[in-house]
Amino acid sequence: MADLIEAGGRVYAEALFRAAVDAGRVAEVDRDLADFFAALAADRAVLGSLLNPRLPHEAKKRVVATLLRDSDPLVRNAMLVLVDNGRLNLMHDVSVAFSELAAEQERILDIEVTTAVPMDEDQTGRLSERIQAATGLQARLESRVDPDILGGLVLRARGVLLDASVRRELEEIHRALITTPLPVGSDA
DSSP: OOTTOOHHHHHHHHHHHHHHHHHTOHHHHHHHHHHHHHHHHHOHHHHHHHHOTTSOHHHHHHHHHHHTTTSOHHHHHHHHHHHHTTOGGGHHHHHHHHHHHHHHHTTEEEEEEEESSOOOHHHHHHHHHHHHHHHSSEEEEEEEEOGGGOSEEEEEETTEEEEEEHHHHHHHHHHHHHHSOOOTTOOO
8 A cells, every 4th residue: 555655756646647637548547557567566677677777767768668668658658757857766656646546536445454364255345335335435455364463354545544453452451451550559
């Protein structure tokens, strides 16, 4: 999720978003950005060379243009602007921030759900319906499993964390036991 997006990445994402809205291609740009970063994640050598400060800008521009030859021109141009401005390190932040803006426009709430055991489709559907009823937004869930939370669930959306895990409750009980003062004259 987008908790730590750099301000510069947001600025580029907002400019790209306005251009995509004006062109009526928000969904296409969002999809092509996601595809671009999936391709970079799959090929660490290409990603490393794009982020290598010793690789000349012109070479980086050729790599970006080649990778994005079939993508929406707005995506290609945005990434080339990042190369020109020496800000390729913001690529991922731009993508995540753009995705947030697109989801907000489509009234979608992206939520990371962490549970101790995998949720089945019925549980996921019921959770999604409850979130939609509470927020008025369509919930798009990304599930993770973390056995360390012991039970319950942890929800993270738009920088907000709701921790309803058993682990958190146990930690609160532990903290209360340690910090609660004992009455004067008790045997403890």
